Amino acid sequence: MEAGGRRDAAAVCSLLFLCLGCFHVIALKPQLFRLGASPLPSETPISYETLYFDQKIDHFGFVEDGTFKQRYLVADKYWKQPGGPILFYTGNEGDIAWFCNNTGFMWEIAEELGAMLVFAEHRYYGESLPFGQDSHNDNKNLNFLTSEQALADYAVLIDNLKRTLPGAQHSPVIAIGGSYGGMLSAWLRMKYPHSVVGALASSAPIWQFSGMVPCGDFYKVVTQDFARSGYNCDGNIRKSWKAINNISSTVSGLQWMSEEFSLCAPLKNKNDVGIFKNWLQETWTNLAMVDYPYEANFLQPLPRWPIQVVCKFLSFDSAVSDYQLLQAVSQAAKVYYNYTGITSCLNTSQTATGSLGFLGWFYQACTEMAMPMCTDGVQDMFEAEDWNFQAFSDECNAMFGVRPRADWAGVVYGGKDLASHSNIIFSNGGLDPWSAGGVSYNITDSLVSILIPEGAHHLDLRYSHDLDPPSVRAARLLEVKYFREWIKQAKTNTTT
């Protein structure tokens, strides 16, 4: 029974694990949209037009000849036509309006570049649903949810804009994206270099695939963030898992933990405890992603340098009782979940809801985007867990009736052999766990890496802020410098 219980917990764990690898899907859950303040600084009103484009549901087959309405947002206030550049946001796994509002960088540079802004929604997210509300019903309807189809959407849309928008025919287009959207930006330049003259791939883990980087690097970065943010902060979290196991071994312990963590649903058994631990692991991971130098509301409303705030509760020698340790962990977790003070209870199933963004990304993770992750409890602060591709594949099959293809991403996107491409900036934040799967060195003169040591997840794409560290200010300047070079190159090519 014990072994069986372990296996069940592990199975759930692996599915939640997906969620740990789900970029900011977490942020796309409807309830989070309603939380706290607007993600936009109120002093920066933005204005755009919402448009829809008829895209083929299947670019790579002809039997399914239907179309769907792809949403895209256009802001052309500063566009200098004819020929002014187009900054094209390659939407990722969520509502494009939300990404539009969270990509202040584009809004801030539009005027100086005389650029039009276009934000294109990724198919199967937001309003861009190939089969309407049935889009995520089954694997048949989900079959056209791939990065290749999304890239083709972007290429077709760009082609159409250039052919139909007066003044856009010779406009150089620059792809910009963050996280999975950054991967799409880089891949768009690689696969459709005639569509975009260059790409900014911010915090894009294009190497977080089988055989490209060690599976444990991601959680090492998370751990380092906590280690540097408070005395023994990582050590106490590393110790907390055993404390949870100890205390949760009795009914009264389960009850105490449920109360201490103000859980909405009390822990009842080992399975619940497994979910609870994954939820905590995800909490620390999300904090690492959004460890911004100022108060912000990306995944949650949070104070500036939130890990430092969290670690204030966890900076002590580990020679405390399990109960004392978990009390501290509880206070730390509530920094993330209740900074606003209005949360009445914490919901450990929060990351396992069936919202659209989730299902879509789960499907992608179960097909092309299977990203190996593992922990060893030594170089990271988590319980040891190997990457088990077969178990993962079996879960995907049970959930969607599909199996991931471990090697496909490497074959289709080239893995580490990218030198023949050009004009891509890979920016990564030193605090961001996703930097572990990113391009961290210059591959060639025009495939360049920009490191932002004090940056969390795509900090460079956010609005500038008084508290921005110098490294991100420099990164943004350099990015614009490259944009100008690409635009100049394109103009030279057009006139010759």
Place this chain on the structure above:
Amino acid sequence: MEAGGRRDAAAVCSLLFLCLGCFHVIALKPQLFRLGASPLPSETPISYETLYFDQKIDHFGFVEDGTFKQRYLVADKYWKQPGGPILFYTGNEGDIAWFCNNTGFMWEIAEELGAMLVFAEHRYYGESLPFGQDSHNDNKNLNFLTSEQALADYAVLIDNLKRTLPGAQHSPVIAIGGSYGGMLSAWLRMKYPHSVVGALASSAPIWQFSGMVPCGDFYKVVTQDFARSGYNCDGNIRKSWKAINNISSTVSGLQWMSEEFSLCAPLKNKNDVGIFKNWLQETWTNLAMVDYPYEANFLQPLPRWPIQVVCKFLSFDSAVSDYQLLQAVSQAAKVYYNYTGITSCLNTSQTATGSLGFLGWFYQACTEMAMPMCTDGVQDMFEAEDWNFQAFSDECNAMFGVRPRADWAGVVYGGKDLASHSNIIFSNGGLDPWSAGGVSYNITDSLVSILIPEGAHHLDLRYSHDLDPPSVRAARLLEVKYFREWIKQAKTNTTT
């Protein structure tokens, strides 16, 4: 009735027209394989191993998770391992063994380059049938017949060879192909530059798509070939269509024509005459494709410079009777159909059989590979016919239940905007009508055009011959020079 009759003829015409644009599918008809001498010079025995690789039926979706056996041929007699180059033939629309036997150039340079030869069969042709004998049954089974799927097959196969063949890990791979296979070579380098260090795209009309080149250029080249091969040869063919219309307007005329041309099935009505005229147009076009400087058997067993032989019958002033003119046309056509003297009758439905290669290419032409062609009867020697995309699309829909996407090839493969790619040779023959849709100038220092003025369809890929013109000898030398450069580049990249 008259108008209706015209429409019927035009409808058939357009389908045959497809065939005029079917590269050497014509050569793939089983009966042609049995004709005449072996396509291989008997003094050049070649030897290869036939292997099969499990390919995913659908690389771009996950519901169809089945595999099929892709055939590929390997010759490693001269391969210098570890690290010797691999010359990878990107199979086109037919049996790979036939292409293997007709690509002597690769066999002739294997030793000097220390290269392994791999000939990969294109899905849905030869033995590489995703659904076995049912592969062409309906549009559902045909749905995975696209160039993107074929390119993915090649990339996956190359990845597998490099990972599993001892000594191949660092082997630079060069893609080589002719005609549609040449398009695939170029596109493989464009889309998967990590797979192949360069590509030779011989006689590859990558611009024979909507909006890229004038639709009439193809038949202008055919006409020029006849104009230069005998006095008034093109003029007499131009005049022949009216003569056919005149004579076929009576029952006795139909009978006379049927006998004069030794037709297997006598012409009975206007519809038959439409088919007959298309068959003749295709005959002249095929002759232009295979106007080789020596006796050869590519599409048919033919004498050296066959158009000159054909034109011997058509070199006279046009002031002859319709009957005299058609007698000459008949003798000329028989050069193509009966050079061996063993053909008892000519079959005008020859190009409309339902053989595999045909159906597969028809489907491709009806989906991605819709290539606009037109004639005006002034700059070419054919009856005037506009390109009518809608009519073509309707026929495709009636035949397969699919419709071509006119702009897709341009969006997915970049049209004329290729400058950011590298290491592709586009070779074209001046006699080859497909050169009209080919790359005829250097785009950059590493996207180069090689023109072979005296060359027909991918002459450079054929075995060398004593009667080869100097231009094709020079082309082959230059091609090998580029291969060596690419191999050197790759070795430098591997060691740095």
